[in-house]
Amino acid sequence: MADGAKHERRDDLSIVLCGQAGQGVQTVEFLLTRLLKLAGYHVFATKEYMSRVRGGMNSTSIRVSHSEVAAYLDRIDILIPLGKGAVEHVASRVSAQTLVLAERDVAGDGPVVKSCRFLDVPFTTIASQIGNKIYSNIVAVGAVAALLGIDLERLTDHVRRSFARKSAEMVEDNAGAARAGYEAASSLGVHDLTLDAASTGEVAARLLLNGAEAVSLGAIAGGCNFVSSYPMSPSTPVLTFLAQHGGDFGIVVEQAEDEIAAINMAIGAWYAGARALVTTSGGGFALMTEGLSLAGMLETPVVIHLAQRPGPATGLPTRTEQGDLELALYAGHGEFPRIILAPGTLEEGFRLAQRAFNLADKYQIPVFILTDQYYIDSYYDTPAFDLAKVGVEKHIVKTAKHYRRYAITENGISPRGVPGYGEGLVVVDSDEHDEEGHITEDLDLRVRMVDKRLAKGESLAADVVPPTLVGPRNYRNLVLCWGSTYHVVKEAVERLGRDDTAMLHYSQVYPLYDGTADYMTQADRTVIVEGNATGQFARLVELHAGVPADELLLKYNGLNFGVEEIVNGLTGLLKDAD
Amino acid sequence: MEINMFDMGDIDIAWCPGCGNFPILKTLKEAVAELDIDPTRLVMVSGIGQAAKVPHYIRAHVFNGLHGRALPAATAIKSANPRLTVIAESGDGDMYGEGGNHFIHCIRRNPDITNIVHDNRVYGLTKGQASPTSSLGFKTPVQVHGVCLEPFNPLAVAIALNASFVARANAQDREQTKDLMKRAIAHKGYALLDIFQPCVTYNKLNTYQWFKEHTYYLDESHDPHDRMAAFQKATETEKLPLGVFYLSPDKPSFEDNTGVYRDDSRPLYERDVDPAKLRGLMESLVS
Numbered sequence: 103m104a105d106g107a108k109h110e111r112r113d114d115l116s117i118v119l120c121g122q123a124g125q126g127v128q129t130v131e132f133l134l135t136r137l138l139k140l141a142g143y144h145v146f147a148t149k150e151y152m153s154r155v156r157g158g159m160n161s162t163s164i165r166v167s168h169s170e171v172a173a174y175l176d177r178i179d180i181l182i183p184l185g186k187g188a189v190e191h192v193a194s195r196v197s198a199q200t201l202v203l204a205e206r207d208v209a210g211d212g213p214v215v216k217s218c219r220f221l222d223v224p225f226t227t228i229a230s231q232i233g234n235k236i237y238s239n240i241v242a243v244g245a246v247a248a249l250l251g252i253d254l255e256r257l258t259d260h261v262r263r264s265f266a267r268k269s270a271e272m273v274e275d276n277a278g279a280a281r282a283g284y285e286a287a288s289s290l291g292v293h294d295l296t297l298d299a300a301s302t303g304e305v306a307a308r309l310l311l312n313g314a315e316a317v318s319l320g321a322i323a324g325g326c327n328f329v330s331s332y333p334m335s336p337s338t339p340v341l342t343f344l345a346q347h348g349g350d351f352g353i354v355v356e357q358a359e360d361e362i363a364a365i366n367m368a369i370g371a372w373y374a375g376a377r378a379l380v381t382t383s384g385g386g387f388a389l390m391t392e393g394l395s396l397a398g399m400l401e402t403p404v405v406i407h408l409a410q411r412p413g414p415a416t417g418l419p420t421r422t423e424q425g426d427l428e429l430a431l432y433a434g435h436g437e438f439p440r441i442i443l444a445p446g447t448l449e450e451g452f453r454l455a456q457r458a459f460n461l462a463d464k465y466q467i468p469v470f471i472l473t474d475q476y477y478i479d480s481y482y483d484t485p486a487f488d489l490a491k492v493g494v495e496k497h498i499v500k501t502a503k504h505y506r507r508y509a510i511t512e513n514g515i516s517p518r519g520v521p522g523y524g525e526g527l528v529v530v531d532s533d534e535h536d537e538e539g540h541i542t543e544d545l546d547l548r549v550r551m552v553d554k555r556l557a558k559g560e561s562l563a564a565d566v567v568p569p570t571l572v573g574p575r576n577y578r579n580l581v582l583c584w585g586s587t588y589h590v591v592k593e594a595v596e597r598l599g600r601d602d603t604a605m606l607h608y609s610q611v612y613p614l615y616d617g618t619a620d621y622m623t624q625a626d627r628t629v630i631v632e633g634n635a636t637g638q639f640a641r642l643v644e645l646h647a648g649v650p651a652d653e654l655l656l657k658y659n660g661l662n663f664g665v666e667e668i669v670n671g672l673t674g675l676l677k678d679a680d
Numbered sequence: 681m682e683i684n685m686f687d688m689g690d691i692d693i694a695w696c697p698g699c700g701n702f703p704i705l706k707t708l709k710e711a712v713a714e715l716d717i718d719p720t721r722l723v724m725v726s727g728i729g730q731a732a733k734v735p736h737y738i739r740a741h742v743f744n745g746l747h748g749r750a751l752p753a754a755t756a757i758k759s760a761n762p763r764l765t766v767i768a769e770s771g772d773g774d775m776y777g778e779g780g781n782h783f784i785h786c787i788r789r790n791p792d793i794t795n796i797v798h799d800n801r802v803y804g805l806t807k808g809q810a811s812p813t814s815s816l817g818f819k820t821p822v823q824v825h826g827v828c829l830e831p832f833n834p835l836a837v838a839i840a841l842n843a844s845f846v847a848r849a850n851a852q853d854r855e856q857t858k859d860l861m862k863r864a865i866a867h868k869g870y871a872l873l874d875i876f877q878p879c880v881t882y883n884k885l886n887t888y889q890w891f892k893e894h895t896y897y898l899d900e901s902h903d904p905h906d907r908m909a910a911f912q913k914a915t916e917t918e919k920l921p922l923g924v925f926y927l928s929p930d931k932p933s934f935e936d937n938t939g940v941y942r943d944d945s946r947p948l949y950e951r952d953v954d955p956a957k958l959r960g961l962m963e964s965l966v967s
Contacts, residue, residue: 139967306966310967315965319961319962327940328756355938356938362782363782366745366753371760374757374761375950376948393749396745487962520761522741522763525720527739529741529742530744532744532745
């Protein structure tokens with residue numbers, strides 16, 4: 103191995119744990135990421151899992167580095183298989199440099215194991231000596247900590263604190279398991295994976311959270327005080343987070359009987375003055391589309407968190423895709439304005455979820471927060487969010503006696519009253535209605551009402567989030583992407599190291615930023631990267647900016663892009679251009 | 681409160697002359713006036729259908745939403761502002777057909793709302809097809825051989841779900857209906873009031889006369905706290921009982937169960953995020 107490559111590995115390691123559901127992969131992810139962060143390293147973690155409660159094969163990928171890391175690598179430096187079949191499950195990511203740390207029984211001696219470095223550590227035997235083989239995963243945590251050169255006391259303190267709610271005996275058993283794993287791996291004489299020491303202060307103070315937590319925290323900062331939803335992967339963690347913290351923030355949390363009830367509750371709640379959220383995935387959102395149209399007609403705000411997974415129908419329930427952009431864009435019968443936000447970074451997830459509530463309230467329209475399984479389940483450390491920059495903007499008015507809910511105004515926005523606040527009556531109707539809100543079949547009035555609703559769409563341009571350009575301003579190649587692919591594309595473009603290539607990331611996909619055509623026409627060659635089979639964002643860009651992309655880089659096998667995969671894809675596409 | 685407080689003045693009403701909805705509308709205005717409910721505190725919620733137009737004909741706040749979806753909206757409105765009186769009022773097709781799932785789960789949830797259902801056993805707005813409560817054998821342009829589906833029994837379903845208030849009225853009996861409306865609205869918790877309503881255009885079977893001849897009022901011998909007796913009354917078919925079938929009054933309401941109003945009675949629109957708590961929650965994500 104070349105010295106340069108060796109150095110890269112010591113600065114940026116990719117550790118993968120793989121096992122059956124129920125074997126404690128998640129516990130290992132939790133312990134290791136927090137331990138590494140405490141030790142002063144930047145960490146990133148993401149998981150892929152099967153749609154089952156027990157068995158199957160799940161894996162968690164953890165990156166640890168001295169620099170910020172926020173993207174998934176295909177490469178594996180250390181693989182910890184916790185169950186039989188685990189090595190084969192991730193075989194395509196294993197190379198001759200991959201170190202497999204496992205007991206021989208579990209790893210087997212198939213061609214994949216034979217092709218890489220293998221170290222036999224009897225996790226189960228060690229765990230049994232501690233008292234129970236269920237501690238095998240904790241033994242593995244200890245072994246990884248030893249290979250990376252983490253201080254033993256830091257490891258055992260961390261394990262003790264993490265299990266503090268368990269019985270004293272279990273706390274000591276877990277700490278003992280971690281220590282035994284640490285000692286077993288230390289005796290192997292492997293030193294090439296030891297991380298250079300890090301200073302502990304700076305990273306330790308940063309947040310470590312995933313996309314679901316960023317969106318949930320943003321919703322609370324946006325004044326969310328009502329959430330009604332039906333559980334559906336991968337959107338459920340947002341519902342769970344709000345349920346767990348709802349008591350402290352006065353949030354009404356209701357698991358509805360179906361998604362139809364969920365969105366009709368959210369619209370009813372906004373009507374009565376609450377700030378409501380629904381969180382769902384494609385199939386659930388499909389059931390909400392009539393409700394979406396209702397929000398359009400009533401001009402009632404609503405915020406929809408749509409966490410995408412592959413469809414059609416039930417699709418791949420636990421996998422990722424960016425396949426519901428057009429669903430969000432065109433859902434709902436009739437014509438009415440909407441906003442679609444698609445955060446790329448965790449900070450954007452927080453800031454845009456917060457902003458979604460203000461925008462929905464200001465324009466009285468549906469606002470989407472479009473994420474996906476990869477975004478929801480990916481963790482990394484990031485600076486604390488700037489709470490001074492966000493604030494709840496309420497746009498409700500106290501009504502006067504002859505209040506008219508749909509008073510015609512120039513920008514289409516009628517002052518929104520709520521029942522019980524003021525002397526007026528708040529009348530809303532899913533039928534076409536007059537300015538008071540009562541049902542009408544006056545066709546001239548119909549035209550004025552349509553124009554009024556669409557006028558709001560025109561004024562949305564003022565609040566569009568501009569895309570983020572990364573790389574040289576005088577680029578010749580422009581790589582466009584949106585939503586959860588921000589970090590993988592950014593790192594890939596940086597790795598390409600071309601001074602003629604930049605990335606343009608959209609965290610608001612609709613309405614589309616009106617300078618898009620200028621960005622695209624400056625480039626000799628444009629590539630759009632997205633996680634679907636047909637290039638939905640590319641179509642949107644062509645429709646609204648009038649510029650077709652030259653190339654598409656698409657993925658739709660249910661997994662997220664890896665950095666190397668995009669590097670390879672772009673290398674091929676841009677070579678043709680040179 | 682004067683009943684004319686709830687009048688809409690000279691408006692165009694979309695019901696057929698002689699429709700059973702007229703006495704229900706008039707009775708409702710009297711009931712809310714006698715209960716002294718200010719129109720600015722009253723929210724009328726409905727879905728779609730002829731009965732679902734009721735909110736447009738009474739001076740109050742109105743949420744006329746989607747077909748079948750009145751109950752989720754009404755539940756949310758009440759839980760966002762418990763100071764409001766919320767009445768979800770619509771027809772049997774809207775509440776028991778399109779909205780059947782919400783009917784079941786709304787009862788389980790027990791919001792403090794009143795659910796008034798105009799039960800005419802036929803679809804009016806779509807011109808005469810069967811409704812969930814249509815009688816067996818009832819012929820329509822769609823059910824050409826007569827209805828063969830077991831009629832939906834809303835009272836029996838509600839009692840099976842331990843609904844907190846279950847009653848039935850006959851639209852033409854205005855005094856009794858008004859009394860039942862007042863009791864339903866004053867009741868804390870979910871209250872179902874199913875009202876027999878003749879449809880003079882599409883239902884030639886269940887006429888004013890038919891309802892008069894096929895109903896009787898429950899007397900003091902019926903104990904509405906006796907669930908088995910209530911269920912038995914709800915399944916009678918020879919003559920149909922009217923009055924309060926069942927009471928399960930001690931259940932906490934949905935709004936109470938949210939916990940949001942335990943220490944703070946303000947409606948949600950008056951509240952703000954506590955920045956210190958938000959900061960604390962964010963900082964809990966440091967590790």
